[in-house]
Amino acid sequence: MTGPLHQRIRGDIEARIRSGEWAPGHKAPTEAELMDQYGCARMTVNKAMTALVEAGLIVRRKRAGSFVARPKVHAPVLNIPDIQSEIVARGEAYAFRLLARTVRAADRDSPEEVELAAGGKLLELDGVHDAGGRPFALERRLVSLKAAPEIEAADFAEHPPGAWLLEHVTWTEAESRIGAINADAEDARLLALDEGAACLVVDRRTWREGQHVTRVRQVFPGEAYDLVARFGPGA
Amino acid sequence: MTGPLHQRIRGDIEARIRSGEWAPGHKAPTEAELMDQYGCARMTVNKAMTALVEAGLIVRRKRAGSFVARPKVHAPVLNIPDIQSEIVARGEAYAFRLLARTVRAADRDSPEEVELAAGGKLLELDGVHDAGGRPFALERRLVSLKAAPEIEAADFAEHPPGAWLLEHVTWTEAESRIGAINADAEDARLLALDEGAACLVVDRRTWREGQHVTRVRQVFPGEAYDLVARFGPGA
DNA sequence: GGCTTCAATATGTATAGACATATTTGCGAA
DNA sequence: TTCGCAAATATGTCTATACATATTGAAGCC
Structure with missing residues (x-):
């Protein structure tokens, strides 16, 4: 797995969620734990987690931690092609x-x-x-x-x-x-x-x-x- | 206009694009210029621009700069509601x-x-x-x-x-x-x-x-x- | 017990600096 | 003239640090 570290972190976590290994509601590691795991700065971990939040895969609550999001009520998007x-x-x-x-x-x-x-x-x-x-x-x-x-x-x-x-x-x-x-x-x-x-x-x-x-x-x-x-x- | 600075920057630029003031292909300011305009660090500007790239509003090319993206060939998304x-x-x-x-x-x-x-x-x-x-x-x-x-x-x-x-x-x-x-x-x-x-x-x-x-x-x-x-x- | 208060925790935002990388530009040599 | 190389430029990534903010959990008080 090459590429930027923040992408790798994001990918690793995303894979665990999509595979079902981390079910909705599962508590993801804190930024501090991920810093240790990957041996990097918190900003790097933060970038990965922020991206996962935007993708709707993770919900974060201060003090509480980061959790795998519950898939929304069927809100899929459909591509209308040219x-x-x-x-x-x-x-x-x-x-x-x-x-x-x-x-x-x-x-x-x-x-x-x-x-x-x-x-x-x-x-x-x-x-x-x-x-x-x-x-x-x-x-x-x-x-x-x-x-x-x-x-x-x-x-x-x-x-x-x-x-x-x-x-x-x-x-x-x-x-x-x-x-x-x-x-x-x-x-x-x-x-x-x-x-x-x-x-x-x-x-x-x-x-x-x-x-x-x-x-x-x-x-x-x-x-x-x-x-x-x-x-x-x-x- | 309250809220985080990076969001404000993002919002300002997004408004110019959506209003048509900056047409597709228009060259947006460089990160250095935005740093001056907003009096902030480059990371902050970068966060705003990165978000705009993910939103598909901006395309960035190293050395060349940041440009307003051309709306994709009809690639709308449709919400299928519950x-x-x-x-x-x-x-x-x-x-x-x-x-x-x-x-x-x-x-x-x-x-x-x-x-x-x-x-x-x-x-x-x-x-x-x-x-x-x-x-x-x-x-x-x-x-x-x-x-x-x-x-x-x-x-x-x-x-x-x-x-x-x-x-x-x-x-x-x-x-x-x-x-x-x-x-x-x-x-x-x-x-x-x-x-x-x-x-x-x-x-x-x-x-x-x-x-x-x-x-x-x-x-x-x-x-x-x-x-x-x-x-x-x-x- | 139930209430308030307070401190610990984890995230959110921001900074200043550093090095990497891609791309353009322009200069110099074949 | 053209090819190729090097410098300049703008973005991409990462670090280490700092302070802000929301929330939880526990201590202390009535």
């Missing part, structure tokens, strides 16, 4: 087909569109992500031209709109929502599914400095796609 | 109705069940989570009695099986999968939906010290439920 890299990672050919591109005003009846437009116009982009020549996901996106005027000149031959935006207009805040819907006739046609088939929907909105930049709704065939998260306590 | 606390947090009444409880052997044709049972028997628990008196989620769970023998004596009046297990058999590893399905006749009946309605499915398996403990499949009405994640860069 579609393009997801497909490429599987070794399949990726393509984005732009189906429609419209510049229009916000629908006055939709408060959300009005907020997104912020007094300007909206760019609506509809397209399909293909994996290995077959439709993989549907995308409908609205972009505020006030927040990202440069996108009007962009073509999406190289990068799909999501990647283009990520490159050119960095977000500072985002919200994702995951749900399930029954494919309507158009969804079904574009994804080559039967009408009514269950689909996973990811609805994502991003902001930059408080200004709403884009909203995208991606539809995946429920049968063919799922999101996976694997983790240990605190990870 | 059903009971989710419902209680909304201010609705929570209840778990156990529909079936069976002790049985693993299905020899299912490699997964065989692995879960690990030579012992399985406890199958089917039930419905109610929110405000209406069905909110369906749950079908298999528990390895070898891994959690105490559960045979448990009744789930107070805590649903998930909470019981969390309390009594801590997991060290877990995997969650999220997908979409069309409700079959039974799902539809139990959730008071139409057959074929799109539902969100969370499939979760947990292990303890390499031993598979439980597998649970939760079905949510797609129309009524979605998972939300809100975050800023690195958060």
Whole structure:
């Protein structure tokens, strides 16, 4: 085990916790004891323990000591991958087909569109992500031209709109929502599914400095796609 | 602005990044400059910067300096909440109705069940989570009695099986999968939906010290439920 | 017994200095 | 000109020490 000493200490303790050797509630050695064990300064031990606290593996109480944390109520995190890299990672050919591109005003009846437009116009982009020549996901996106005027000149031959935006207009805040819907006739046609088939929907909105930049709704065939998260306590 | 100095430094810099004042790629002050600004030791500044690196907000390169990180390709994380606390947090009444409880052997044709049972028997628990008196989620769970023998004596009046297990058999590893399905006749009946309605499915398996403990499949009405994640860069 | 007080303990924060390491820059030699 | 080496720079790690702070446990008092 090479590398920095504080990492080694952290790793040793983490291993004991993950293996179950130290059950939740188990009292870990004090910093003084670890100093002796590793023959190092307290700051070094402290750095290791602090990292374990941030990772959620250890809880510390002054005077009492350090204890293995109780894994929280299922509070796992799930990684929502970028579609393009997801497909490429599987070794399949990726393509984005732009189906429609419209510049229009916000629908006055939709408060959300009005907020997104912020007094300007909206760019609506509809397209399909293909994996290995077959439709993989549907995308409908609205972009505020006030927040990202440069996108009007962009073509999406190289990068799909999501990647283009990520490159050119960095977000500072985002919200994702995951749900399930029954494919309507158009969804079904574009994804080559039967009408009514269950689909996973990811609805994502991003902001930059408080200004709403884009909203995208991606539809995946429920049968063919799922999101996976694997983790240990605190990870 | 009280609290530890290293936290204040971290907070100041984080605020500049999140506000967009420092765009991705922007060069942050060096540790020496921050020492001067705050009139403190380098270790203190270093602690702040290290925390920002772990939070994914800053990238550091020796000799070159510290830079605001480019937000990763959509790498948001999604919190999959615990059903009971989710419902209680909304201010609705929570209840778990156990529909079936069976002790049985693993299905020899299912490699997964065989692995879960690990030579012992399985406890199958089917039930419905109610929110405000209406069905909110369906749950079908298999528990390895070898891994959690105490559960045979448990009744789930107070805590649903998930909470019981969390309390009594801590997991060290877990995997969650999220997908979409069309409700079959039974799902539809139990959730008071139409057959074929799109539902969100969370499939979760947990292990303890390499031993598979439980597998649970939760079905949510797609129309009524979605998972939300809100975050800023690195958060 | 029950209460307060006080000291011991373990962590939390901070310092100043030291050496290690990676990377860039610029200078000098082939 | 270009290659290669060395110096400068900024971060990475570690030490030894100091004082602050929260909590526990025990002593002492009513």
